Amino acid sequence: MTLTTPALLFPAISLLLLAYTNRFLVLAQLIRELNAREGKTNRPVVLAQIDNLKKRIKLIRAMQVWGVFSFLLCTLSMFSLFIEQQLPGIILFGVSLCCLTLSLIISLYEIHISCDAIEIELQNIEKKPID
Template sequence: MTLTTPGLLFPAISLLLLAYTNRFLVLAQLIRELNAREGESIRPLVRAQIDNLRKRIKLIRFMQVWGVVAFLLCTFSMFALFIDIALTGIILFGASLCCLILSLFTSLYEIHISCDAIEIELQNIEKKPTA
């Protein structure tokens, strides 16, 4: 294995972390808007959304943590390969891939929960009277 093998993951992990950060920022903005809009009392629909948002924030944190760990392990792998410790470099690269897989599976689950949030909104729309 050469230095370029783990180097191939750098752009992919960087883009993933950027996407995860964007998801986090969108959720944070949505939470702030909900807080401002709801005032003193909270509707049952919003209560369901709050539970969903809380779950999603925790998942995004988990996604980011595993993404950063994957990035660090990939960097350590490149360093080990650079100083000619090939076996350590290979093991670190494998661990980096495992962390990246964890991050991606968590991302899939977060997307699933995101769809649940949209379903809550659709159910609310269906309850409204037709004109």
């Protein structure tokens, strides 16, 4: 394995971490808007959304943690290969790929939960009276 093999993951991991950060920022903005809109009382639909938002924040944190671990291990893999330590470099790269895979699986689950949040909103819209 050459130094360029783990280097190929650098742009992918960087973009993935950027996407995770954007998801977090959108979620934070949504929470702030929800808090401002609801005032002192919460409707039942908002309570359902709050549970969903809490889960999603935890999942995004986990996605970011595993993504950063992947990035760090990929960097250590490149360093190992740079100093001509093939076996540690290969092992670190393999573990980096595992961390990246875990991050992506968590991301997939977070997307599923995000769709549940949209479903809650749609159900709330359906309950409104027709003019």
